Amino acid sequence: MRSTLLAVLASIGLVGCVGGIESGGGADPLDSPDGDGNDNGDNPAGSDLSEAKALFDTGVFPTIAMKCSTNACHSESATGTTLTRFVANDAARGWQIAVGYTALVGNFATSAAPILTMVKPGTHKSVTYTTDEETKITAWLDKELELRNGQPSQPVTTGVESLSQATERVLSKFAGCMQLTDFTATNMADAWGNLQAQGNQECKNCHNNGGEGFIASDNEPQFYGVVSTKKYYFLQYLTVDLTMGAAMAKVIINKTSFKGVAEGLDPHREHPRFNDEVNEGMTALQAFYDRTMARVNTTPSICEPVTLQNN
Ligand code: HEC
Structure with a gap:
């Protein structure tokens, strides 16, 4: 009986859809490798x-x-x-x-x-x-x-930080340890502003003034001024690793924001493609990150936290 039903379903092409939700590509995003249909890590x-x-x-x-x-x-x-x-x-x-x-x-x-x-x-x-x-x-x-x-978002013990509080703490510390001299020395503005996507389009062609939630500009004071003060823009380049819990929270390079657009993953289907793993921008970002983290990790502390703006 069961096999007959399956045969009927198969013959009308329904087997793959049983229990699934029809979405753009027909697949349930929950079943994708990344769990949300955007395989960006x-x-x-x-x-x-x-x-x-x-x-x-x-x-x-x-x-x-x-x-x-x-x-x-x-x-x-x-x-x-x-x-x-x-x-x-x-x-x-x-x-x-x-x-x-x-x-x-x-x-x-x-x-x-x-x-x-x-x-x-x-x-x-x-x-x-x-x-x-x-x-x-x-x-x-x-x-x-x-x-x-894979961590409780709210503390199990009172007086312990939530993941959200830990995020704010490490972002502020990192922002407070960022320096324009490191930004200059690591070539961030030239590397990101002039980075090319397909069709010889440079990131700055569309993102020079922070359009679409991302800034990449070879105008160094403008670029640094925005990413060092505004959380929204900062978070496209850097994010927080919370997988080890609040106490171990740590700023890391944000690879998921770039992967989504570089590979044209849903919903960025129309974004110009580029190599998001190896490019001048990522080399500069790694160097800038390393310099800043060295300051973050210096004890006794050599930089005060700076609260990033939310708008
Ligand atoms: C032709 C214009 C154009 C160029 C060139 C371009 N972008 Fe974009 N970018 C967009 C648009 C439009 C969006 C918003 C829609 C989207 O996310 O697909 C966007 C969004 C983004 C975002 C935000 C994604 C998010 O999840 O919020 C990032 C990061 C980004 N671009 C990076 C880059 C980088 C890096 C380059 C250069 C290698 C680049 N873009 C070149 C048009 C462009």
Whole structure:
């Protein structure tokens, strides 16, 4: 009986879809190697992300669909000048599209995810969240953070840091140890501003002034001025390793933001391709990171934390 049913399903081409959710490519993002359909390495613990997806689908997608896709801004099919189009047309693909944008989720910490940090100050295009909306976004981000890092997002013991607090602490320390002289010595502005993507297009052609949530410019004071003060831009280059828990939190180079666009992974299908692992920009970033980390790790401390701006 069962085999007959399977044969019937197979004959009408339904077998592969049983239990799955039809999305863009027909596959369930939860079944992808990375757990979210964007195979960019942003789920280091390799967790099943379905609980996080459920919180997004029920508690967050309705809010961003209502508040961020208006006025032709962030909808996937928007025709305006904003190209960070993180609100899917089809709710079934809502989560996959949203989590693929570093510009939206940062490292998923509530202290660093622009979906929250950028809107909370109340200065972003007059958008505000109600308390209920903020609670739901927070619950979703905490779940993503917990699952993707394989660590509890909130401390089990009182008085111990949450992953979100640890994120803020290490980002501030790193930012406070950054120096323009190191930025210059490691050639960051020339390497990133003039880095080429396919078709001889340089990153600065589109990102010179921070368009689309990413800045790459050969204007060194401008480039350094932005990445050393604004969290949103900083997080495209650097992120936080939380896989060993809050106490061991550490700033690392953000490879997932580059992989998504360089390889044209969903939702960055139209982004010009480039080699994201070996290029002048990554060489410069590694050198800048190493110099800054040497200062971070010097004891007694030689640099004071600097709080990065959220907007
Ligand atoms: C022809 C214009 C163009 C060029 C050239 C270009 N980009 Fe982009 N970039 C975009 C657009 C549009 C977006 C926003 C849509 C998207 O993410 O696909 C974007 C987004 C990004 C993001 C943010 C991704 C996220 O998840 O938030 C990064 C990082 C990025 N680009 C890096 C680069 C780098 C590095 C180069 C040079 C090697 C480069 N881009 C060259 C147009 C461009």
